[in-house]
Amino acid sequence: xxxxxxxxxxxxxxxxxxxxxxxxxxxxxxxxxxxxxxxxxxxxxxxxxxxxxxxxxxxxxxxxxxxxxxxxxxxxxxxxxxxxxxxxxxxxxxxxxxxxxxxxxxxxxxxxxxxxxxxxxxxxxxxxxxxxxxxxxxxxxxxxxxxxxxxxxxxxxxxxxxxxxxxxxxxxxxxxxxxxxxxxxxxxxxxxxxxxxxxxxxxxxxxxxxxxxxxxxxxxxxxxxxxxxxxxxxxxxxxxxxxxxxxxxxxxxxxxxxxxxxxxxxxxxxxxxxxxxxxxxxxxxxxxxxxxxxxxxxxxxxxxxxxxxxxxxxxxxxxxxxxxxxxxxxxxxxxxxx
Amino acid sequence: xxxxxxxxxxxxxxxxxxxxxxxxxxxxxxxxxxxxxxxxxxxxxxxxxxxxxxxxxxxxxxxxxxxxxxxxxxxxxxxxxxxxxxxxxxxxxxxxxxxxxxxxxxxxxxxxxxxxxxxxxxxxxxxxxxxxxxxxxxxxxxxxxxxxxxxxxxxxxxxxxxxxxxxxxxxxxxxxxxxxxxxxxxxxxxxxxxxxxxxxxxxxxxxxxxxxxxxxxxxxxxxxxxxxxxxxxxxxxxxxxxxxxxxxxxxxxxxxxxxxxxxxxxxxxxxxxxxxxxxxxxxxxxxxxxx
Numbered sequence: 001x002x003x004x005x006x007x008x009x010x011x012x013x014x015x016x017x018x019x020x021x022x023x024x025x026x027x028x029x030x031x032x033x034x035x036x037x038x039x040x041x042x043x044x045x046x047x048x049x050x051x052x053x054x055x056x057x058x059x060x061x062x063x064x065x066x067x068x069x070x071x072x073x074x075x076x077x078x079x080x081x082x083x084x085x086x087x088x089x090x091x092x093x094x095x096x097x098x099x100x101x102x103x104x105x106x107x108x109x110x111x112x113x114x115x116x117x118x119x120x121x122x123x124x125x126x127x128x129x130x131x132x133x134x135x136x137x138x139x140x141x142x143x144x145x146x147x148x149x150x151x152x153x154x155x156x157x158x159x160x161x162x163x164x165x166x167x168x169x170x171x172x173x174x175x176x177x178x179x180x181x182x183x184x185x186x187x188x189x190x191x192x193x194x195x196x197x198x199x200x201x202x203x204x205x206x207x208x209x210x211x212x213x214x215x216x217x218x219x220x221x222x223x224x225x226x227x228x229x230x231x232x233x234x235x236x237x238x239x240x241x242x243x244x245x246x247x248x249x250x251x252x253x254x255x256x257x258x259x260x261x262x263x264x265x266x267x268x269x270x271x272x273x274x275x276x277x278x279x280x281x282x283x284x285x286x287x288x289x290x291x292x293x294x295x296x297x298x299x300x301x302x303x304x305x306x307x308x309x310x311x312x313x314x315x316x317x318x319x320x321x322x323x324x325x326x327x328x329x330x331x332x333x334x335x336x337x338x
Numbered sequence: 339x340x341x342x343x344x345x346x347x348x349x350x351x352x353x354x355x356x357x358x359x360x361x362x363x364x365x366x367x368x369x370x371x372x373x374x375x376x377x378x379x380x381x382x383x384x385x386x387x388x389x390x391x392x393x394x395x396x397x398x399x400x401x402x403x404x405x406x407x408x409x410x411x412x413x414x415x416x417x418x419x420x421x422x423x424x425x426x427x428x429x430x431x432x433x434x435x436x437x438x439x440x441x442x443x444x445x446x447x448x449x450x451x452x453x454x455x456x457x458x459x460x461x462x463x464x465x466x467x468x469x470x471x472x473x474x475x476x477x478x479x480x481x482x483x484x485x486x487x488x489x490x491x492x493x494x495x496x497x498x499x500x501x502x503x504x505x506x507x508x509x510x511x512x513x514x515x516x517x518x519x520x521x522x523x524x525x526x527x528x529x530x531x532x533x534x535x536x537x538x539x540x541x542x543x544x545x546x547x548x549x550x551x552x553x554x555x556x557x558x559x560x561x562x563x564x565x566x567x568x569x570x571x572x573x574x575x576x577x578x579x580x581x582x583x584x585x586x587x588x589x590x591x592x593x594x595x596x597x598x599x600x601x602x603x604x605x606x607x608x609x610x611x612x613x614x615x616x617x618x619x620x621x622x623x624x625x626x627x628x629x
Contacts, residue, residue, distance in 0.1 A: 055431045057438075106610065109617050113373045113430040114572070117564045118613065120375070124561040125606045132599050240557065244438055251435075283449030283553070290443035297436050298421065301429075 013168070020160040029156040033228065035269040036163040037221055041242070042249040042261030043170035044217030048210045049247065050256035051183060053190030054108065056211075057243045058119030059218045061126040062100065064238030066092050066219030067226035071143045072136060082148030085227050086162050089220045096219035097212040104211035105204070111193065123240060130234035142233030145226065159228040166221050167262065173213060174258050186210055190256075244293070245272070252296050254303030263304060268292075344473050345594035346587055351475075353586020354483035355544050359559065360566045360578040361490060362537035366414075368510045368573045369530030372422060372433040378559030379441035380535050384410055384542025385551050386452055389459045399459050399543040400485065407539040414535025418528045441556060448553035459546040482544040489540055490579060493533075497575070506530055510573065558602070565605040569612050571619030581620065584608075 019032060041059065048054050069092045070085060079085055107118045130137045137143060150158060177183045185206045188196035197203045226232050249268050254260030272289070279285045300307065359381055366374045384406050391402040421436050458464075467476040497503035505526045508516035513523045545551065566585050570577030585605055593601035612619060 055435070106613050109613055113371075113434050114568070114617075116431060116434050117373060117375075117568065118609070121561050121564060121606060121609060124557070125603075128602055128606075241442075244435075244442070247435060283446040283454075286442055286446030286449065290439045290446060293439035293442070294421065294436060297432060297439065301432055 016164055017161070020157050020164070026156065029160065031270055031273045033156060033160050033163055034273060035265055036160065036167050037225060038245060038249060038269045039262040039265035040163060040167035040170050040221050041218055041246050042253070042265050043167060043174055044214045044221070045246045046250050046255065046257075046261045047170075047174060047177060047186075047214040047217075048207075049214075049250060050261070051177065051186040051190065052207055052210050054111070054207070054211070055113075055116045055247065056119045056214075057116050057240070057247065058107070058122040059215060059246055060239055060242035061119075061123040062096055062215035062218040063222035063225070063242055064126055064130065064234075065096055065099070066222030067232050067237040068130065068137055068143075069095065069219070070223035070226040071145050071232060074145050075143065079146055079148060082150055083158070085145070085148075086158070086224070089162070089223055092223045093216040093220045097216040100212045100215045101208055104208050104215075108204070108207050108211065120240070120243075123238060123243060127234050127238040130238055137234070140233060142231055142236070144231040147230055148227075156228075159224060162224045163221065166217065166224065170217050171258065171262070173217075177210075178258060182206060182209065187256075241289075248293050248296065251301065251303055254305030254307075257303070257305045260303055260305040340472070341594055342591065345590045347473055347475060348479070348594075349587030349590030350583060351479040351483045351586075352548075352590060353583035354486040355541060355548070356562065356566055356586050357579045357582035358486040358489060358537055358544070359541040360563055360570070360582045361493060361575060362534040362541070363563055363567055364570070364573060364575050364578040365493070365537070366531055366534035367567070368575070369506055369527045370418070370422060370433070371430050372437065372531075373430065373564075373572075374437050374534065375434060375560055375564070376417075376437045376441035376444065376556075377534070377538060377563055378556035379444040380410060380413070380538035381542045381545055381559055382551055382553065382556045383413075383444050383448060384539040385459075385546035386448055386542075387539075388543040389457060389546050392459055392461065399461060399547055400481065403485075403540050403543050406543065407536040410539040410542075411532040411536040415528050415532040417535075418531040422531070423524060423528070441560075445553045445556060452553065454552050454554065456550040456552045458550040459543075461547065464547055478544075478547045482548060485540060485544060489537060493537070494575070502526075502529070562602070562605050565609040568609055568619055571621040574619070574621035577619060577621030 016036075020029075024032075041063065045056065045059050049056055070088075073088060074085060077084075103122065107115060107122065110118055131139050133139075148158075177186070185196070185201045185203075188199070188201050189203055189206060193203055222237070226237065229236075245268070249264030250261045251264070252268060253262065253264030271292070275285050275288050279288065302310075359377060362380075363374050363377045366372055366377070387406045387409065388399045388402040391397040391405060392399055397405070417437075417440060421440070422433055425433050425436075464478055465476075466478075467474050469475070495503075497506055505516065505521040508519065508521050509523045509526045509530075516526075517523055549555075562585070566581045567578050569585065570579070570581030585608065588604040588608060589601045592604045
């Protein structure tokens with residue numbers, strides 16, 4: 001990584017943290033929190049949906065499990081000065097990762113669209129459990145957590161920082177995966193799983209590592225969310241719209257890229273919050289969302305970052321051809337591959 | 339014992355309705371390799387249409403199918419022409435997401451047009467039932483089962499005895515060869531999609547008679563229908579009918595003998611067993627890269 005790049009990243013991170021400390025209204029801060037939350041969810045989803053090519057629609061289930069884990073833990077425990085709940089996030093992450101291994105093992109026996117079906121079903125299983133296990137979740141009554149004693153004018157700050165920490169964690173993991181053998185193995189699985197298996201990739205292990213890491217991130221973000229919104233109930237915490245929102249953002253930004261999912265969230269979430277604000281939580285909002293989704297799927301299924309990259313590549317290629325006086329210059333790799 | 343038999347009777351009758359919904363979905367999967375997650379939303383849309391036709395014009399829900407089926411056919415045909423035609427068969431995840439967006443759109447439109455309070459179609463005969471050898475049979479459920487059976491037989495004849503059916507089967511088996519022999523896969527797929535949606539019209543009228551519903555009810559249906567088509571084997575019409583009956587009975591037996599709140603779990607339990615022991619379903623064909 002070049003010095004410029006490193007400096008740019010440091011600047012970006014500083015800016016992102018500082019955003020949480022400028023005095024903006026609660027409403028704007030709320031948008032910041034949700035943007036960073038979805039950026040983290042989308043970046044985490046990308047590990048399994050983008051790199052391994054397994055389109056999961058079940059991430060909202062793990063988000064909800066994380067949310068309920070938070071509320072169930074602090075139903076009988078004191079939250080102290082308000083920072084204790086953040087400290088248990090790693091335990092929720094590890095717990096959910098462990099839980100996800102048998103689930104992932106079963107779900108990942110299927111591929112492509114079937115996997116999407118199985119994971120949607122998983123989402124409804126978890127939602128039904130949240131409704132039915134009344135002794136733990138209080139069913140449709142919902143459950144709450146004690147509001148933390150944070151100062152009113154900086155109330156959102158700890159939640160913002162926690163969400164940002166989750167996003168940075170997801171980005172670091174993605175960055176590491178991209179450069180490691182694991183990333184290569186995932187790419188091989190995405191391109192042709194049977195061949196990957198044939199050349200000695202431990203497909204099951206690799207898929208499970210990606211899946212459990214990905215859903216562990218989702219669960220920790222869900223836990224922070226539950227603490228932030230203070231009150232959860234089954235349809236709210238385990239919401240198919242969360243899954244579909246994540247997928248939308250990743251597709252918009254670019255599947256299998258480091259920054260694409262976060263970029264997608266940066267575009268979609270403020271728009272989403274604006275729609276919700278202007279149109280109310282009414283059904284118009286749902287229609288606008290569906291419309292946006294269809295437009296992106298139809299016109300930009302590749303995503304912004306891959307489209308920009310191939311456009312830049314084409315340009316460079318053309319310039320190179322002009323410079324070399326019409327002599328053959330090797331075209332970029334993606335043009336050689338089918 | 340009485341309870342068990344009674345719940346099996348209810349289950350078989352319910353299973354017939356599930357079979358109707360699942361067959362539409364299977365047909366769509368067969369011709370397009372599209373997992374139609376909007377099938378449930380289409381059923382609910384049709385239920386609303388039938389309900390409106392009944393409350394505004396007094397048209398019996400069973401008769402209203404003659405009006406709603408063409409509407410749904412056009413809807414399916416249009417969805418295919420607008421969103422799905424240009425996709426390649428291997429893009430079936432993308433088509434699934436597109437259909438999910440369509441389902442959300444339908445849910446939104448329904449919520450806007452009808453608000454979100456639950457409603458049901460209350461005809462004069464909706465609560466009528468009769469007793470056979472000590473067992474209760476609700477008239478509506480029996481009629482629904484009969485209607486499903488008639489439509490399923492009709493579909494079976496259409497697919498196995500007509501020229502169109504032959505082109506559908508040819509497209510399912512091998513699109514390239516079908517094209518060489520003069521079949522237009524796109525047209526076949528569009529009509530197949532329309533037919534699949536039209537079966538949702540029939541299922542919707544019946545659903546509205548038997549269950550209360552609102553715009554969000556399609557989520558209940560999605561997971562059930564998907565479990566059924568997975569159990570039957572994706573793309574197998576006969577499989578989906580048998581799976582629908584099995585699931586209907588299992589659900590009803592659990593609801594009556596264990597607890598109604600856990601009845602939807604039978605679907606998931608069966609799905610789990612299928613995934614562990616036979617991922618391609620009862621009658622599915624193993625395809626490389628398909629599962």
